[in-house]
Amino acid sequence: MTDLTPVxxxxxxxxxxxxxxxxEEHGGYGALKKALGMPxxxxxxxxxxxxxxxxxxxxxxxxxxxxxxxPDDGKPRYLVVNADESEPGTCxxxxxxxxxxxxLVEGVAITSFAIGCNHAFIYLRGEVxxxxxxxxxxxxxxxxxxHLGKDIHGSGYDLDVTVHAGAGAYICGEETxxxxxxxxxxxxxxxxxxxxxxxxxxxxPTVVNNVESIASVPSIVDKGVDWFTSMGTERSKxxxxxxxxxxxxxxxxxxxxxxxxxxxxIDMAGGMRGGKELKxxxxxxxxxxxxxxxxxxxxxxxxxxGAAGSMLGTRALQIFDETTCVVRAVTRWxxxxxxxxxxxxxxxxxGTFWLAQILERLEDxxxxxxxxxxxxxxxxxxxxxxxxxxxxxxxxxxxxSVKLFREEYEAHVQQGGCPxxxxxxxxxxxxxAETAEEAHA
Amino acid sequence: MTYAADTLAQLEKDxxxxxxxxxxxxxxxxxxxxxxxxxxGYVSPDGIAFCxxxxxxxxxxxxxxxTFYTQYxxxxxxEYQVGVCTNTLCAIMGGDEIWRRVSxxxxxxxxxxxxxxxxxxxxxECNAACDYAPVMMVNWEFFDxxxxxxxxxxxxxxxxxxxxxxxxxxxxxxxxxxxSRVLAGFEDGRxxxxxxxxxxxxxxxxxxxxxxxxxxx
Numbered sequence: 001m002t003d004l005t006p007v008x009x010x011x012x013x014x015x016x017x018x019x020x021x022x023x024e025e026h027g028g029y030g031a032l033k034k035a036l037g038m039p040x041x042x043x044x045x046x047x048x049x050x051x052x053x054x055x056x057x058x059x060x061x062x063x064x065x066x067x068x069x070x071p072d073d074g075k076p077r078y079l080v081v082n083a084d085e086s087e088p089g090t091c092x093x094x095x096x097x098x099x100x101x102x103x104l105v106e107g108v109a110i111t112s113f114a115i116g117c118n119h120a121f122i123y124l125r126g127e128v129x130x131x132x133x134x135x136x137x138x139x140x141x142x143x144x145x146x147h148l149g150k151d152i153h154g155s156g157y158d159l160d161v162t163v164h165a166g167a168g169a170y171i172c173g174e175e176t177x178x179x180x181x182x183x184x185x186x187x188x189x190x191x192x193x194x195x196x197x198x199x200x201x202x203x204x205p206t207v208v209n210n211v212e213s214i215a216s217v218p219s220i221v222d223k224g225v226d227w228f229t230s231m232g233t234e235r236s237k238x239x240x241x242x243x244x245x246x247x248x249x250x251x252x253x254x255x256x257x258x259x260x261x262x263x264x265x266i267d268m269a270g271g272m273r274g275g276k277e278l279k280x281x282x283x284x285x286x287x288x289x290x291x292x293x294x295x296x297x298x299x300x301x302x303x304x305x306g307a308a309g310s311m312l313g314t315r316a317l318q319i320f321d322e323t324t325c326v327v328r329a330v331t332r333w334x335x336x337x338x339x340x341x342x343x344x345x346x347x348x349x350x351g352t353f354w355l356a357q358i359l360e361r362l363e364d365x366x367x368x369x370x371x372x373x374x375x376x377x378x379x380x381x382x383x384x385x386x387x388x389x390x391x392x393x394x395x396x397x398x399x400x401s402v403k404l405f406r407e408e409y410e411a412h413v414q415q416g417g418c419p420x421x422x423x424x425x426x427x428x429x430x431x432x433a434e435t436a437e438e439a440h441a
Numbered sequence: 442m443t444y445a446a447d448t449l450a451q452l453e454k455d456x457x458x459x460x461x462x463x464x465x466x467x468x469x470x471x472x473x474x475x476x477x478x479x480x481x482g483y484v485s486p487d488g489i490a491f492c493x494x495x496x497x498x499x500x501x502x503x504x505x506x507x508t509f510y511t512q513y514x515x516x517x518x519x520e521y522q523v524g525v526c527t528n529t530l531c532a533i534m535g536g537d538e539i540w541r542r543v544s545x546x547x548x549x550x551x552x553x554x555x556x557x558x559x560x561x562x563x564x565x566e567c568n569a570a571c572d573y574a575p576v577m578m579v580n581w582e583f584f585d586x587x588x589x590x591x592x593x594x595x596x597x598x599x600x601x602x603x604x605x606x607x608x609x610x611x612x613x614x615x616x617x618x619x620x621s622r623v624l625a626g627f628e629d630g631r632x633x634x635x636x637x638x639x640x641x642x643x644x645x646x647x648x649x650x651x652x653x654x655x656x657x658x
Contacts, residue, residue: 005656130610137632167510184470186509245571252641426535
């Protein structure tokens with residue numbers, strides 16, 4: 001049995017957990033003071049040694065990313081925090097910033113000091129106004145307390161932080177699209193190389209990290225590398241937020257060492273809704289290939305999930321039970337990718353358009369057996385041929401679901417419609433909701 | 442531009458503050474577009490011209506940016522933007538039925554506004570609250586664990602001019618223009634308003650406390 005390890009979430013139930021005072025009562029900004037007394041290179045080394053890997057989905061080692069910055073040439077370099085949390089199923093950064101924005105602000109200050117940045121940006125998706133209020137307040141409080149601004153705690157180090165709200169575009173979670181958006185452009189990805197470490201924001205060396213990655217930095221500085229590496233598996237160190245959603249009794253945020261299994265998490269979440277059978281789930285959001293009950297014991301770390309044919313992604317565990325139509329689920333995700341495709345490259349723009357058309361007719365019962373093969377062929381034309389990972393991600397749920405549930409696609413063709421009662425998958429009965437509405441009216 | 446002198450003066454003052462946050466002028470464009478929505482209720486031709494002047498671009502260039510992002514509205518928006526999440530997880534947990542009923546009740550579809558100008562409806566993509574599914578957003582505040590009945594009550598409250606209160610967030614939902622001003626980066630003094638922590642947010646923390654689990658010191 002794996003124990004949960006609340007670190008980032010440890011203060012979320014405290015009175016006014018989002019306030020500077022609360023954060024400081026729990027030791028907040030102690031790590032910043034410690035870091036300011038360290039050589040920046042030692043901080044980078046500590047983060048490298050901790051094995052912290054990007055918590056935004058790709059899992060790239062965070063310290064190594066910092067180490068890619070070219071030597072200081074006396075001109076600006078930037079830290080940009082990716083707070084554009086939008087991957088379907090992913091819901092960990094929003095509660096972090098709503099309940100404990102200062103852990104992010106402190107992480108920003110430490111990271112900026114380590115990489116020699118004097119102006120950091122937090123790019124928050126625009127559709128979460130109360131989170132933006134909390135972040136702006138946290139940054140203001142931090143300035144007032146001398147944790148940000150000029151000559152921070154007498155160190156001679158200056159840092160400004162700008163919290164920037166996006167305006168509704170999933171693609172801006174892709175780091176180079178995010179940079180274009182932050183520069184006031186349409187959020188379309190850039191050709192790499194050059195990578196942001198060399199030419200990022202304003203064509204200057206830039207580190208782009210996810211909220212949870214940056215929020216993990218203060219604890220590593222404060223408690224040490226050995227503490228961090230005591231959690232997790234061989235090559236996936238530390239703790240992470242596992243976000244359970246869907247057909248479990250107690251969905252929510254479970255902070256655990258990497259390597260915990262879904263079976264353990266579902267057990268902690270009070271089991272499956274109504275004792276029903278698990279049918280399929282995403283280990284890391286909608287862009288990661290589907291898993292089934294066969295993978296209940298797969299350790300949720302980067303290597304094990306990868307070896308089992310999917311990706312750990314953002315640990316967005318969307319759980320669907322036996323009442324769920326997989327074709328319906330995949331159709332809806334595909335419509336999402338079609339909507340969010342930025343239009344820059346043809347395979348993704350056209351491919352997601354056609355995928356959605358084919359899936360819609362299959363789900364509606366107007367598809368043919370040839371459509372199932374056409375789906376796979378179209379995915380072949382997108383995967384590896386798109387400009388960025390959005391196109392690749394769009395194919396994951398399709399190819400994995402056809403592989404796992406081909407007979408369900410065929411049943412839609414044979415029966416001329418969806419064999420599932422959609423009401424059965426919902427949390428309320430469609431019919432009784434109708435009655436309640438009549439009573440209400 | 443046809444802004445009244447005092448409106449323009451305030452816009453210019455706000456724009457100067459926004460421009461001051463960035464080392465490069467053009468970066469101010471997204472918050473400036475939120476700012477003009479806070480005055481006009483959408484990205485108006487005047488607003489585009491104003492932004493273009495501020496960031497030293499053409500109106501065409503500003504339009505090209507504005508049309509990329511779904512939060513920038515090309516027509517006068519309703520006072521309340523009501524979004525029902527119909528991405529996969531929320532849809533399956535009941536969001537499709539909620540959407541059907543809300544849309545039927547309001548008599549408008551996606552990206553359409555009720556004739557009284559109160560509500561603009563939207564089929565939302567994932568809003569990062571999947572552990573509270575099915576979810577609805579009103580002016581970008583969270584309405585968690587919705588049912589058709591609860592959703593319709595929120596809609597009726599808006600249509601009949603009553604305040605609506607999110608499940609996580611401020612004490613009441615502010616109108617679209619006020620929220621747009623916050624999104625332009627201006628604090629409204631409501632950050633400490635709170636509806637209590639949501640159960641899914643702390644469910645893991647509670648389990649850990651019950652079991653006496655903690656990350657080693």
